[in-house]
Amino acid sequence: MKLNTQNLSAPYPLIKKAGLATIFLPMVSLLITLLPVLSYGQGYVEGVNISYEHMPMKIEMPADKQQFTGNNLKVSTSLPIFLTPNKSKYLIVGGNLEAFNFSGTHPNFEVKRVYSISPTFGYSTMVSKTFNLTALLTPTMNSDYENVKSSDIKFGAIVRGSWRASDNITWRAVAGYRQQFYGSQYVALVGMDWKVNNKWQLFGDIPHSFTASYAVNEKVNAGFNLFVQNATYRLNNQDRYFEYNTVNPGLFAERYISANWAIRATAAYTLIRNMEIYNKTDKAKGFIDFYELGDRVAPINPEVSTGLSFKIGLSYRIFPGKK
DSSP: OOBOOOOOBOOHHHHHHHOHHHHHHHHHHHHHHOOOOOOOTTSSEEEEEEEEEEEEEEEEOSSOEEEEEEEEEEEEEEEEEEOSTTSSEEEEEEEEEEEEEEEEOOTTOOOOEEEEEEEEEEEEEESSSSEEEEEEEOOEEEEOOSSOOGGGEEOEEEEEEEEEOSSSEEEEEEEEEEEETTEEEEEEEEEEEEEOSSSEEEEEEETTEEEEEEESSSSEEEEEEEEEEEEEEEETGGGEEEEEEEEEEEEEEEEESSSSEEEEEEEEEESEEEEEEEETTOOOSOEETTEEOSOOOOOSSOOOOOEEEEEEEEEEEEOTTOO
């Protein structure tokens, strides 16, 4: 079994080639119009989230040790467009913008920076008083943005059903499909949102994410977080692609700096960090979530070691029904 995981980033090379206004003004316009998926799982909607992750890394070679860092800047936002007065039916417009930069000296790992733009379009409806059904279309454009091609755009779609079993617990099931540069990825997740008591809350979509949150007081939460990523990016150099797969369990602490704005710090240890480069013809038989079906040829680059990662994030949260 090969575990894998999603995502990208960094604007610096584009600035050199095109100029600040040429690159960033279209990006800002796109971000405003392409608002990720509404996530009611934890009792709130993340309307806006900005995060920065720092990852010290190394490659162990017989002759030397290559040490470098990865920095992941991510901006995401979502917007519901209600179609009925009781808000039981609505459109979802959202998006993700990421820039992934690798700094330092790493001659055996040719990737310097990759990017991702991922808009989300969806429709959600209350089938009954306790059951919600949501369908989402999630195209992505992942590459180093050198010589951008239409083939850089990959499509995906998911269907999510949510059943509110009681005032304290909601169950979810997610099924979907994504195109990746290695081939097909099938998504099958089971989710939950359980308010155990006034202090503890458990939520997530397993095996992609899971959080156990403890309310220290009205403004401070702390706990455990697991996040899995799986993404591929086309590389212009020799028509290759970069696959980034991680499994990140960690501890977090967050504080509300106002009624809706929260800042969170996370320290994680990356149990699995697959940062692999393949030729474009190297395909997998398929993936179910992060489980690879069959075996591909070995990646071109040597293994990047697992290790710590540190993230800081700022989010604007909307609490449905809260006045």
